[in-house]
Amino acid sequence: MTTPPAKQREIHLAARPIGTPKPSDFRVATTPVPEPADGQFLVRNIYMSVDPYMRGRMRDVKSYVPPFQIGAVLDGGSAGQVVASRHPKFAEGDFVVGGQGFREYYVSDGAGQRKVDPKVAPLSAFLGILGGPGLTAYVGLIDLGKPKAGETLLVSAAAGAVGMVVGQIGKILGLRVVGSAGGPDKTRWLKEELGFDDAFDYRAAGGALDRAIAERCPDGVDIYFENVGGAMLEAALANMRPFGRIPLCGMIALYNDEQPQPGPRNLIFCIPRRLTLTGFIISDHFDRFPAFTRDVAGWLADGKLKNRETIVQGIENAPAAFIGLLGGENVGKMLVQIGPDPTR
Amino acid sequence: MTTPPAKQREIHLAARPIGTPKPSDFRVATTPVPEPADGQFLVRNIYMSVDPYMRGRMRDVKSYVPPFQIGAVLDGGSAGQVVASRHPKFAEGDFVVGGQGFREYYVSDGAGQRKVDPKVAPLSAFLGILGGPGLTAYVGLIDLGKPKAGETLLVSAAAGAVGMVVGQIGKILGLRVVGSAGGPDKTRWLKEELGFDDAFDYRAAGGALDRAIAERCPDGVDIYFENVGGAMLEAALANMRPFGRIPLCGMIALYNDEQPQPGPRNLIFCIPRRLTLTGFIISDHFDRFPAFTRDVAGWLADGKLKNRETIVQGIENAPAAFIGLLGGENVGKMLVQIGPDPTR
Numbered sequence: 001m002t003t004p005p006a007k008q009r010e011i012h013l014a015a016r017p018i019g020t021p022k023p024s025d026f027r028v029a030t031t032p033v034p035e036p037a038d039g040q041f042l043v044r045n046i047y048m049s050v051d052p053y054m055r056g057r058m059r060d061v062k063s064y065v066p067p068f069q070i071g072a073v074l075d076g077g078s079a080g081q082v083v084a085s086r087h088p089k090f091a092e093g094d095f096v097v098g099g100q101g102f103r104e105y106y107v108s109d110g111a112g113q114r115k116v117d118p119k120v121a122p123l124s125a126f127l128g129i130l131g132g133p134g135l136t137a138y139v140g141l142i143d144l145g146k147p148k149a150g151e152t153l154l155v156s157a158a159a160g161a162v163g164m165v166v167g168q169i170g171k172i173l174g175l176r177v178v179g180s181a182g183g184p185d186k187t188r189w190l191k192e193e194l195g196f197d198d199a200f201d202y203r204a205a206g207g208a209l210d211r212a213i214a215e216r217c218p219d220g221v222d223i224y225f226e227n228v229g230g231a232m233l234e235a236a237l238a239n240m241r242p243f244g245r246i247p248l249c250g251m252i253a254l255y256n257d258e259q260p261q262p263g264p265r266n267l268i269f270c271i272p273r274r275l276t277l278t279g280f281i282i283s284d285h286f287d288r289f290p291a292f293t294r295d296v297a298g299w300l301a302d303g304k305l306k307n308r309e310t311i312v313q314g315i316e317n318a319p320a321a322f323i324g325l326l327g328g329e330n331v332g333k334m335l336v337q338i339g340p341d342p343t344r
Numbered sequence: 345m346t347t348p349p350a351k352q353r354e355i356h357l358a359a360r361p362i363g364t365p366k367p368s369d370f371r372v373a374t375t376p377v378p379e380p381a382d383g384q385f386l387v388r389n390i391y392m393s394v395d396p397y398m399r400g401r402m403r404d405v406k407s408y409v410p411p412f413q414i415g416a417v418l419d420g421g422s423a424g425q426v427v428a429s430r431h432p433k434f435a436e437g438d439f440v441v442g443g444q445g446f447r448e449y450y451v452s453d454g455a456g457q458r459k460v461d462p463k464v465a466p467l468s469a470f471l472g473i474l475g476g477p478g479l480t481a482y483v484g485l486i487d488l489g490k491p492k493a494g495e496t497l498l499v500s501a502a503a504g505a506v507g508m509v510v511g512q513i514g515k516i517l518g519l520r521v522v523g524s525a526g527g528p529d530k531t532r533w534l535k536e537e538l539g540f541d542d543a544f545d546y547r548a549a550g551g552a553l554d555r556a557i558a559e560r561c562p563d564g565v566d567i568y569f570e571n572v573g574g575a576m577l578e579a580a581l582a583n584m585r586p587f588g589r590i591p592l593c594g595m596i597a598l599y600n601d602e603q604p605q606p607g608p609r610n611l612i613f614c615i616p617r618r619l620t621l622t623g624f625i626i627s628d629h630f631d632r633f634p635a636f637t638r639d640v641a642g643w644l645a646d647g648k649l650k651n652r653e654t655i656v657q658g659i660e661n662a663p664a665a666f667i668g669l670l671g672g673e674n675v676g677k678m679l680v681q682i683g684p685d686p687t688r
Binding site for chain 2: 018035036056063064188208242248249250251254262263264265266267268269270271272273274275276278279280281284
C-alpha cells in the first residue's frame with residue numbers, strides 16, 4: 001500500500017443552485033489529508049455516489065437530512081479502502097462503504113462505515129445494486145408495493161439505479177413489468193437486456209403519457225413505482241387499477257423547480273379506485289439489509305439480476321456527473337471513480 | 345297499519361347537472377305503488393339519505409357504482425317500515441334499512457335489506473351515525489388512520505355526517521382533535537358540544553388555511569381525515585408530521601367541478617415526511633359492521649358519542665336537500681323525512 005499524499009481534493013458547495021445546478025455552484029478545494037488518531041482509520045475513496053436526493057440537500061430547508069452548507073464539502077455515498085488504521089476492527093486493506101463522498105480521503109472512527117467483501121461483487125456495486133439504491137428498490141417494491149404474481153408493475157425512471165432493480169425484481173416475482181425512460185437506447189436496453197415486458201420513451205410520448213401507459217398496460221396498473229412525479233404521476237393515476245399501490249420513492253422531475261408546480265388533477269381517483277400512496281425514505285428501513293443482501297446477492301450470482309453502472313472518471317468531474325444525473329444522462333447507477341480500483 | 349295508497353311519488357334525475365346541481369335537474373314523478381309478490385315485502389319509506397357521493401353518480405362515467413340514469417329514480421340510503429309482507433323473514437311492522445331512497449314505497453325480496461331495532465336508536469340514526477357514514481368514520485379513522493393516543497387528528501367537513509363521528513371517536517381514543525367546518529355556528533358546536541379541542545371556520549380563514557391549521561396544531565398533524573380536497577388538502581399536507589396518515593374519504597370541494605382542478609403543489613412532501621394516503625370506499629369494509637355497531641352503539645348509550653341530524657321534511661324537498669348538502673347547509677347527517685316516524 002502506497003503512502004497517502006499530503007494533500008487531497010474535495011468538492012465544496014460554492015452556491016445554492018437556482019433551478020438546474022451549474023458547474024459554478026461547485027468548487028474543487030485542496031485540503032490536507034487528515035491523519036488517523038487512536039481509534040480511527042484513514043480511507044482512500046475509490047468511488048463516490050451521485051444521487052438525485054442530493055439536490056434537495058442543496059436547498060436551505062429543513063428536511064429529513066440537514067442541508068449542505070456553502071463552502072463545506074458535500075457528502076454522499078462513498079466506497080474505498082482503508083490505507084492506515086489505528087482502529088481494532090478496521091484493518092489496512094479492508095474495503096468500506098460510508099457516507100463521506102466528494103473527497104479523496106477521510107478518517108473515521110467506524111460510525112456509519114460498513115465493511116464489504118469484494119468477492120461478493122465489485123466494490124462499486126455496494127453503492128448501487130447492493131447498496132442504498134438496491135435496498136430502496138427492494139423495500140419499495142416488496143414491502144410497500146405488496147406485489148402478487150400476475151399483477152402489472154409500472155416503474156418510472158426505469159433505467160436509473162433504483163428503477164432497473166425494481167423492474168428486474170418485479171420480473172423475478174412474476175409481475176408484468178413496464179418501464180418508462182428517456183430515449184430509445186434506454187428503452188431498448190430495458191426490454192432486450194433486462195427482460196422488461198415493455199418500455200416507452202417518455203420524451204417521445206410528449207403530452208400523451210396517459211396513452212403510452214394505457215397501450216402497454218391495457219388491463220391497468222396494480223403498482224406504480226414513482227421516481228418522477230409531475231405529468232408522469234398524473235398519467236399513472238389515470239391508469240391505476242382498483243386497490244393499486246403507489247410507493248413514492250422520488251419525484252426527480254420536480255427537483256430543480258424553484259416554484260412548486262400544481263399536483264395531479266386526478267388525485268381524487270385515489271378514492272373510487274382505493275389507491276394507497278406511500279412516501280418512504282430508505283434510512284427508515286435499514287433493518288431490511290440482511291434479507292435484501294441475501295436475496296439480491298443471490299439473484300446476482302444466479303444471473304437473474306443484471307447490474308449496470310455509468311462511471312465518470314475523476315473527482316473534478318463530480319459536479320458534471322451530478323448535473324448529468326438530474327438530466328438523465330446515466331444508464332443504471334451513476335458513479336464517479338476517483339482512484340484506482342483493485343477489485344476489478 | 346293503514347292500507348298503502350295506490351300512487352306514490354319518487355324523484356327522478358331529469359338532466360345531468362353541470363356544475364352545481366339545479367332544482368330543474370330533478371323531477372317529482374308519480375308512479376303506482378307496487379304490490380309484493382310471493383317472497384317479497386312492501387316498505388313505506390320514512391327517511392331517505394342524501395350523501396355527497398351521489399353527485400359522482402350523476403355523471404355519466406364508470407366508477408365503483410354505476411351512474412344514475414336520466415328519467416329513472418335515484419337511489420340512496422332508505423329507512424322505512426314493512427307494511428305488507430309475503431316474505432318469511434320480514435314481517436309487517438319490521439323496520440328496515442336499504443338502498444331504495446328517493447321514493448315513498450318499494451318492494452324487495454330482502455336483498456341488501458337490513459332489519460334494525462328502534463330500541464337501540466331512533467330509526468334515522470341507522471342512516472347516519474349507526475349506518476354508512478358512521479362506519480365510514482370508524483373504518484377510516486381506526487383501520488386506515490391507525491391512531492395512537494396523544495396524536496393529533498385533523499378532520500375536514502368536521503360538522504358533517506362522517507366528520508362529526510371521526511372527531512368524537514378521535515377524542516374517545518385519546519387524540520387531540522381539530523376540525524374545520526363552514527361558519528362560526530358549526531365550529532362553536534364542534535368545540536362546545538362535541539368536545540373537539542379546537543375548530544376553525546375555513547371560510548373565515550380564506551387563503552390562509554395553512555396558518556389556520558398550524559396555529560391549532562403547533563406540533564403538526566399525525567392523521568388528516570380528508571373529506572374536502574383542493575386547498576384544504578394542500579394546507580393539511582403542509583402541516584403533516586413524519587409518518588402521518590391521510591385516509592381519503594371524500595373531496596366534496598371538487599364534486600361540482602366540470603374541469604378537474606390542479607392537485608396540491610406540495611404532494612412531494614409525502615416523501616420526506618413518509619406520508620401514507622389511502623383512498624377507501626365503505627362497501628369494501630362491511631365486515632367491520634359488527635365491531636362498529638358494538639362500539640358505536642355502546643358509546644352512544646354511554647353518552648360518549650353525540651348524534652345530530654338536519655332533517656328536511658317532504659320528498660318534494662329532496663333535491664333542495666341534496667343541493668344544500670353540497671353547499672354545506674347541514675349540521676350532522678342530512679336526511680329527508682318523507683312519512684311519519686313511529687319510533688320517535
